[in-house]
Structure formats: C-alpha cells, structure tokens
Amino acid sequence: MGDSEALDAMREAARLSPGNFPLRRLLADALLAAGKSTEAEAAYQAALLLAPGDPEVIIGLAESFVRQGKSGAALIALESLPTEPRRPARAGIVAAMALLGNGDKAAAAAQYQQAINEDAALADADMAARLGALDTPPTVAHTPPADSQRVRVGGAGAQEDERPEEPILDAQRSHITFVDVAGMEDVKNTLRMKLLLPIQKPELFAAYGKTAGGGLMLYGPPGAGKTHLARATAGELGADFIDVGLADILDMWVGSSERNLHSIFQMARRRTPCVLFFDEVDALASRRSDMRGHSRHVINQFLAELDGVDDRANEGILVLAATNAPWYVDTAFRRPGRFGEMVFVPPPDAKARAAILEILCRGKPTTRLDMNALAAATEGFVGADLEGVLERAIETKLVDSIRAGYPLPLTTDDLLRAIRTVTPTAVREWLLTARNYVLHANESGVWDELLPWLRDVR
Template identity: 65%
Template structure:
C-alpha cells in the first residue's frame, strides 16, 4: 500500500464508513490512478455490492481488468453498458483496448473509430497506432502528420524492428513501491519525450542517462523495462557478451553498433546491466585496450553532435557504483545516480500482490507475509512464492484439483528462505559511505547504512 497520506486517509475513512458509496468509489478510483490494481479491483467490487448497476463503477472495474490483462472479464463487464443507447464514448475506447487484447483487431478498430467520431476528445494516439484504420474508399485518407526528427515508425507491440529490440509489456503499474525512483525516472527520462514543448521551452532535450544502483535483486532491471513500457518506447537490453570481444577493437565496434541500433529505433530505452564491467575506473586498469572501451562508451554517451542521442534514454544498472569511472557522472552522461533501495514493508506487500495476482488464492494477508520477510528484496520474495507454489502443487496433484494458496503457505515458505545479499551489500556500502565519500557522492546512502542494517 502506498504511504501517500491522502490515500491512507481515504482507506481509513472507507474502513470506518464501509457503506459510504461515494467514498468507496473515490478510493477505488484513486487506487486505480496510482496503479494499485489488485486493491482497486477489491474496492470497485465492494462498491458494486452497494450499487450493482452503477455504470461508473462498472467502467472502473473494467478498466482495472484491462490494465491487468484480463480482457475477457473486462468485455463481460462492459457488455451491458455498450448495449445502452448513448453509451459514453470513453467506454467504447476501453472496449477497443479489451478487444485488441483478445486479438479482435477489426472489432477493436470499429469500436475505437465509432467512439472517436462521437467525441474526438477521447482519442488515444497509442491505441490508434496499434489498430487497423477503417478506410472508406470514397473518402481519401488524410496524410499523417510529420513525425519528430528522431521518431521511428512504431512497430506493433508483438514485434521489433530488428533483432535485439523489443517492446516492453509492463509499466510502472507493475512495479511495486519505489515511488521516489519512479518519479526521478519520469522527470529525467519520460516527461521530456511525453511533453517536448514544455521541456524545450527550458532548453531540456529528450534523452539522457541515469545510473540505477542498489543491492542485487531489488528490481533495477524490472524498473528499466517498465520505464520503456511506460513510454511505449523500444527496449534494448545490453549484456556483457553483446559488447566484449577477445579481439582488440571489436568491443569498441560492438558498443558503437549498439548505440547506432538504439538511434535507429528511437524513442528507445538502452539498458546496460552490470555496467561496472564496461565502465570501470580507468585508474584500476592495467591494459590499454580495456581503457579504450571506457573511452568509447563515454564518446557514445556524448554523441557526435548535440542531437545524436536525442530520444535515446540510457539506463545503466550496477550493484557496485563505486567501481564506475567518475567521468560517467559528468552532466550529460549518467549524471543522476538513483538509489534503488530494498523494499520497505508496504512495498513488500505490494510486490507480493503483483506476484500472486495470476495465482489461485484464498483470502490473503499480504501485510503479515511482508512483516515476516524483513530484508527480503523482490527476487527473494519471488523465491518465497515459487517455494509455496511447489508445495501447493503437490497438494493439488493429490487432490486432483487446484487448491488456492493461503497466507499460511507463504509464511511457511518465508521461514525456509533466507534473504540473499542485502546485508552484505549494505556492509560494503557502509565502508564507502563512511571512509571513501570525500566527494559526497554517496550521501544518499547515509540514512540507510546508519540504520538497522
């Protein structure tokens, strides 16, 4: 659950006044807007009990289903509303998204164009780009507006323009907690592309770089993929094997080719995992050709001209930021280190909700499991769930039917799993923060290393 004070107040008010329909409806909508889909679904269902035929509540529940990928239930919820004369056009757009998710492109296109014809303000450019336009032979099609200089034709979500380029299917709604980190990414990377006129007024260009750092398993890679999905941009994940080569000069050429591929597919999120292996401190290197890789990396981040990397968003992740060459933190490069912390109690509960949302569940107390998994990161929590699922599968096989997971199952699994590397990572971080922080680069970690770790 979010620590947002307003949302907490709404939840408490709804708990004290469970029959207050406007209050429950407001809480459900707030949860939906903030991306807490499982909780929003529960609140919309509770509101429907109070007002079974309320079209706004039904539409809200349908939107939750669409965003969770449950397109069939979304269409079932929308069907009575769509059959009503004068159905609001926004519901037609919502139905189009659900139909597209079911693979009915023609039906989705018909619903979308009918809704937009009745109310142009509900137009969704991203959805329209994924639909087959309805072309009437007697009416010539208007030419498409010119795209920005850096924009490439948008491929369909299920395909990529070339090998190595993918389309992320998750967004920030699929990332539990980390609100501060997500806000930093929005301001640095996403909003300049989504609102270019506003940012250009202040001389800010679309593009740039962010260095994500933190303990292993905290969700850095998941967050980078969600950033691409949030933007609807291409996503290129770069591993060491994609760059490093035994022959002198080949690694530099591979690095150049990777950046060129990102520039051809912009807007693009270019993600370097374990970047300390490619961007290590040159003072620690004994061989000249390894220093040349770092030099090439820096040159590609700068670009051959000031517009070379416009629309290319570089995200780099590392567990050891202190080993990254200081030149990468210069403005215009990976100039904004962002700490991805271990999840707190509320974030752990939200992670568990996301991990469990496609599993058969009994009534769950995720807060209790979160309290029992202190110091666990996202990868550890997934391990807890995997262990619980394996045990439940044995029961289900014997019973001949799926047996829902319970809170007790997760608690049993949590007792058998130890958190992986957070304590060790914090111990290392403490050494750098306390004894090698003359520049103040690691001040952000001070509250953490002085805490209970």
C-alpha cells in the same frame, strides 16, 4: 476424483476467483474437452472479458461454436485474431472445421493444409481423409515473432569468414509499466522527470532548452528490482527496450568491442524513442586507473557514444544503467550529459513488500491473504527473495493440487511456511560492503542518499 467432480471443483474455484484469467481458461478448456460446448462457450466469453484478444481463448471459443454447429460464428470469431505475431497454426484447423461445416470443402482443405505445414503435430488422418488433403507437410522455414525484431550488430576488423558469428540483440516492447512496480515512488518520480516527461511533453521542456533523452544510473543491492524498473520505464513510455549485456559487446578481436558498442548506439538512434539498458555497467565503465590496454579503449568508446557526435545525436534515447557496485564506476561516467544522476533503488519497506506480494500473486488462485503478516515476516527481503518465496509455496501447493485434481488456492500459512525456509542475505551483505566505501569516500556527498541505510549496519 472423477471428471465431473473435478469440473465442479474448477467451477467453484472460478466462482471464488472471478478475476483469475488462467483459472477461467483452464475451466473453459476442460469443459470443451468434456464435450460441454455450450458451457465452454460461456466460459471462454468470460475469459475474453479478462484478456480481450487472447489468441488461445478466441480459438477455443471458435471451436466451441463449431461443436454446436455455429460455423458462421466460429469464422467470425477467428477473424478477430491478431495477425501479428503470426496466427497460431491451430486456428487453421478450427477454421477448416468451420468451413467444412459450411460445405466449403476446398477452402477447408486449404486451411488444413496450411496449418499442418506450420505444425505437423496437428495432422489428423480422419480429417485429412474427409478433406482430401495431404497429411505429410513440407518443411517450412520459421519466421521469428514480429514483436521481437532481431538485429545484427558488431563486426569488422578481420575478414567475415574468419570472424565468429556477430552478436545479436533483441529490441523488445515491454509489457510492464510503473503500475507493475511496487513502491519506489521517489525513484519512479525521478525517472518521470528526468527521462519520460521530456519525451512526453517536449514543447514544455524545449522552452527551457532541455531535449528528450539522457542517462541515469540505478544502483542498489542485487534483486531489488533495477532491471524490472528499467523495463517498466520502457513500458511506461511505449518505447522499444534494448537490453545490452557484456556478451553483446566484448569480442576477442581487437577493435571489435568498440565497433559493437558503436553499432548498438546506432541501432538505438534509428529506433527512437527507446530505452537502452546496460546491466552490471560497472564491468563496462570501471575506473580507467584500474584498466589497461583494450579495456581502456572500450571505456573511452562508451564515453564517446554517451556524448554523441553532436548535441542531438542521442535525442530520444534514454540510457539506463544498473549496478550493484557503483563505487567501481569511473567518475567520468557521472558527469552531466552521461549518467548525470545516480539513483538509489532501496530494499523494499513493509508497505512495498506487501505490494510486491500482491503483484506476484496476481492471476494465481489464492484465499484472502494477510499481507500485513507477510510483510512483517519478510523483513530484509528484496523482490527477488519474495519471488522465490512464492515459487516455493506454489511448488508445494502444486503437489497437493495434483493429488486433488484441481487448483487449490494459496493461503497465508502456505506463504509463511515458505518464508521460514528462505534466509535473505543480499541486502545486509551489500550494505556492509557499501558502508566500507561510503563512510571513507564521501567527500563530494555523492553517497548521502545511502547514509541513512548504513547507520545500524554491523
């Protein structure tokens, strides 16, 4: 297929999928590379309607202006680039082209030099000669992105030069909300009432003596979306999300694990409101009767941090935990004020599976998919299984697309073929394990929420 035919195919694909941002951007880039600057400008403008502020699209639009001789318009477009995190180095090259078009050679040379200082791969001998700029950039230290601030925590006990490097945590901003979580309306409503609304409507809750913050434990089969739900909780609140793993806490040095845990909570207390998330919490909060020595000290420290040094120490911190094995968690963690409520995250039903597939297919070239047929064919699948199905279907479709030279849309048959290659086992195995615990240890009624799911498990 020639370049012209490939462009025609992409134009048609974009016409059939007007809301497909990646396809719009792919078309715009291809038009720019083909020298069709005017049409590329229109394609970039259409892409910006779908993703306002996207840096690469803005830079592409500016370059299309430059190639049409609209240097002033290019510079105005580049001024709309967000300054945080750092502006892409390629923007400096396009700015240099625009400034050179305006006759400002000195400013153009400065922009070009700064760009190649940041990314030596952008160096262009012809442009450097025109500008009189150097094309051998010095080494520049890398600055981490501003939206993922890395914070050191942990550490005393031995001399600093004797200790291994301290663990590092990322406090991130989540870009997903409950809109991106299919189904689970009861779980989302519980999270809103227990964790989000006390922060969003503090005066109303204060009238009843309730403060913002607290803990909640999510449990259920692996792959059902517990971590995704925790990230969405942070996104719904617009708060920092701190994802804590075992490696961030456990340390070979005596006393250091407890210090690391304390430092993580102190970090969260400085960044309120925030969501502090402990995945696989059963490894940190196991029954103390099963533990000895150092592990018991870590569990006790965890309980102390959840309580805080005073009644308001953890105000504004939403402590979420997730586990596949809640029956291993020490009962002390389920006390009110700690993880006072345990919420079952169930396997998705047919309606939820259809919604998950719709979310997963966003931004991908597709025909009209029969979601009811796909939901019926995925009985027993969790979100992770469905994501795996889509990945298999995409990999197969990419082979065909590479042969064709343009993106081919996914069809219902593509997904059904991928479904037939996947055998989900996580849900049934988990329910069988849960049945062994729940049916013989539910005197307090803590597992009542699980009972309906266990009746037909064999």
